[in-house]
Amino acid sequence: MRIMLINSFYAPDIRGGAEYSVKKLAEGLQSRGHTVRVLCTGAYDTEEVIDGIEIVRFKPFGAYKKINIHDVPRWRRLLGHLLDIWNTGNSKRLSQEIKRFAPDVINTNNLYGITPIVWKIAKKLDIRLVHTVRDYYLMCPLVALTCKKTNGRKCANPGYGCQLHRNMNRLHSKYVDCVTAPSALTLSILTDDGFFKSSDKKVIANATDFDISAVKKILSNRVAELDKKTGVLFVYLGTLSEQKGIRWMIDTFRSIENKTCKLYIAGKGDLEDYVAAETSKDNRIEFVGFLNEQQVSQLLQSTDVLLCPSLWEEPFGRVVLDAYKHAMPVICSNMGALTELVEDRKSGFVVEARNCEQLKNRMMYYIEDKNRIIQQAVNSVNQLEKYTIDHQLDEFEKVYET
Template sequence: MKILMVHNAYLHRGGEDSVVEAEIALLREHGHTVELYARSNDEVAGMAAPTLAIQTWWSQRTVRDIEQRVGHFRPNVIHVHNTFPLISPALYWAAARAGVPVVQTLHNFRLLCLNALFLRDGKVCEDCMGHLPWRGMARACYRESRPASTVLAGMLALHRGIGTYRHKVARYIALNEFCRRKFIEGGLPADRVVVKPNFVDFPAPEAAERSGLLFVGRLSAEKGVATLARAMALLPEAQLRVAGDGPEAGSIEGIPGVRRLGNLPGSAIHGEMSRAAALVLPSIWYENFPRTLVEAYACGLPVIASRIGALAEIVHEGETGLLFEPGNAEDLSAKLQWALAHPERLREMGRNARARYDAEFTPEVNYQQLMAIYREVVSS
């Protein structure tokens, strides 16, 4: 097949960017021809606000670019990861006019929530679910800016109104069943939303002595860093290594047993996961499908996660990890204490985690799932 990948890269590199690169590499390894149409949020700097607003709603540049790419490349399918803000939903209309089916991966909840997190004031908020997001606009939920929130809300209202999301996308890919249910509840057609998780390509870990806890990710409020800090303060005997950086870094400074590693490359993350006893994932929002979790499973590392959203679906209590109440530092502390007191049970959970990775999250399994989606939309 010929596949045209589409992605609007973020200002700060994140998991979505890694997923795009991994899927392109996977498809090319299997002999498919893949081109990437990309824009970057670096372009936003210096752009006039009215110009950015217009591009967010309907980018004529995207229409021209896609028409040219399709005419030259003639793809069988266009696979979209992110169109916000520069590519815009005009992409879907350009693809439809060219007769090329569109597959859209839903990495976050942007189509349903202005901040894409279903999170407000540190708590889950679904006030805009299934409605025009006027509440998010009034509350300045996107970047704490009412003008920016108004632009985003206008884009969603426009494209819901003209049927873009219901009629111009052949298949939506949700990353798990929890997210699929949320998107259907929010108004996407149920028969067009399928599930395909993220994947990673990590070799089986070598047998090694495991010790200590590990956190990997951005140190930001939605990741539950404050909860983690309070829990560790209750466990001065525990050892936690923290890989990552972000605005909440100060909340874990000076806590006994906590050692910051900073941002690490993938190979170093793999090494840390192969040595740790458990990964801690204390998010307070509906994580769609953190690659960190799949990486942990690949490394035979059990996960201690918040009982929220998809995490409660992906982490099997007592089998591949433990669950605690989101935002509850005392509950997290108790689970960490139990885990460190039962190293053999943790090792068993780690073996189960690797077995689940082999069954569900390898590149080959993911490739078969992706090709089934492509073949279905192309044939129909």
């Protein structure tokens, strides 16, 4: 089967979990004998092969570099938002690339800079079209369904610009043959708002690479080392932003009187200065910055419990799988798909978002008896079988062939 995957970005231009997921999907499909090509945006028009996958990058019509977005004039940013709704300037190039590859199926993902106009092109060319929802950009230009007006909470009354963005994307979702999402919650948020009314719908969880024998060895090491530790080591891994619940997590941790526990924070984002400042107020908090994949693994093996205090509707929560691969229980908020990944009281705990008392109580559960970590660590390892690459590929192949 000839499969074209379309996403805003592709490795090595990794912006988040979507790029990681698309790369794993592309490589997995290719390993099964399919012919895969990725179409994505870039600063320049280029073609290359990365890990055996053909990559075609094109510069979107009207694109500007978003890294220094505050240096871009307001009118230019407004034009960029309008183009992100329906960029007809991309039509010719998108059509050319699709015709050149002649895919049997197109699987679109994040569409910043590309826009849903590609859906109309696929329909016009009579090519089966699958769209995978990886965030809420179709509903919200800011992606998270939150804004400053609501102090980081869900936006109940979007402005006219946001409504235009949402209404246009909802209208054009009629071109999609099948929509998939990594969680039932994420899919329902869009379908409940009227998206993809005529499309087939399927939940296909994100997948992760792991060697079960290596995971079990990590678990054995955790059991052997636990008694040697003087206190419980908590860890946060991810973006340092308001919507990730960083302030709530740190405030809660600082309210714990136990002096032997520690909190390691890894990542980068808008709150880096705030996190760094907090370390000077409490020597139990350590900011280790942004880490590569190997460093992340080392950090997770040396700590005990992952904290995932998100304040927005997480579409999935890949960091939870990272914890499971390292035989760790997880304390997460009750936001988005996190509740589908963490089994409360089995592979960790689910707490009410922004509830300091609940979060503190769950952290104290481990502090009061470190041995409680082990049983939940065992349960977390057992969760992994749901998230194998092979299972995900099986599900996508069924969707493509329907």
